[in-house]
Structure formats: C-alpha cells, structure tokens
Amino acid sequence: MERTTLDLWVGIFIAAGIGAILVLALKVGNMSSLDGSNSYQVYAYFDNIGGLKPRAPIKSAGVVVGRVARIEFDAKQYRAKVTFDLDRKYQFSKDSTASILTSGLLGEQYVGLETGAEDDMLKAGDTIQFTQSAVVLEKLIGQLMFNKAGSGNHK
Numbered sequence: 001m002e003r004t005t006l007d008l009w010v011g012i013f014i015a016a017g018i019g020a021i022l023v024l025a026l027k028v029g030n031m032s033s034l035d036g037s038n039s040y041q042v043y044a045y046f047d048n049i050g051g052l053k054p055r056a057p058i059k060s061a062g063v064v065v066g067r068v069a070r071i072e073f074d075a076k077q078y079r080a081k082v083t084f085d086l087d088r089k090y091q092f093s094k095d096s097t098a099s100i101l102t103s104g105l106l107g108e109q110y111v112g113l114e115t116g117a118e119d120d121m122l123k124a125g126d127t128i129q130f131t132q133s134a135v136v137l138e139k140l141i142g143q144l145m146f147n148k149a150g151s152g153n154h155k
Contacts, residue, residue: 039085040124044098049080050134051109052100058084058111065090093118100134109134
C-alpha cells in the first residue's frame with residue numbers, strides 16, 4: 001500500500017511538471033491569447049517581406065499592437081499578402097503605413113505600423129494601402145559593390 005501511494009504522488013508531481021512546462025512554453029511563444037475575439041484582421045501587400053514570419057510582432061511606437069497571422073503569395077498581383085491580427089483596443093487610421101523593419105542589425109523582423117492623419121479608422125477586412133518592403137542587406141551590399149566598381153577611374 002505504501003508503494004502505491006508513493007507512485008501516485010510521483011505521478012501527480014510529473015503531471016504538474018509537464019503542465020507547468022506547457023504553460024511556460026505557451027507564454028514564451030506568446031500563444032496564450034489564441035482567441036480571435038480580441039483582435040481584428042487587416043491586410044497589406046508587400047513587394048518583398050524579407051525574413052518576416054507568421055507570429056512576428058506588429059509594433060507601433062515600440063509597443064506590440066498585434067501579430068502577423070498569415071503570409072501568402074498573391075498570384076494576381078505577384079506580391080506577398082500579409083494578414084495582421086491587431087488588438088481591438090488599438091485603432092489606426094485608414095492612411096496608416098506598414099513597414100517591415102529589423103530589430104538591430106541582424107535581429108528578427110517585425111512590422112512597424114505608423115498611423116496617419118485621416119479620421120476614418122481601419123476596420124476588419126480593410127487593406128493598408130501604404131507599405132514599405134523589407135530592406136534586404138544582400139541587395140544593398142550588391143548595389144554598393146556595383147556602384148564602386150562602376151565609378152572606378154578609367155584612363
């Protein structure tokens with residue numbers, strides 16, 4: 001009888017540990033708020049999204065105001081269609097600008113959202129018209145090298 005009680009307590013302890021690890025993993029992954037009732041979806045099209053990934057943060061003035069929900073390729077426009085889940089407590093004007101930015105020099109990419117001056121606000125299903133694509137470091141280096149080679153002294 002003593003051995004059975006010990007086994008039961010060990011089992012309870014292990015189950016509690018696994019539960020704690022699961023909760024911690026969801027908190028770290030920011031997946032704890034999966035309900036769509038507190039957010040609304042808007043869309044934006046970009047020529048180049050660089051290394052942007054789903055669940056990347058959307059920030060305005062440095063504050064996380066949403067997450068990237070989905071990234072798709074639009075075969076009609078030949079552009080990337082990015083779906084944003086924005087928190088309902090944050091409202092942005094229809095002439096807001098979405099830019100793909102990088103944290104630090106080689107950090108993760110996120111979407112920067114800057115509000116405009118218009119009085120009308122974005123609603124669920126709207127598309128952000130003004131976007132700025134990601135700056136691709138390899139492209140910049142290639143342009144710099146090409147310009148340096150082209151501006152060499154020719155005699």
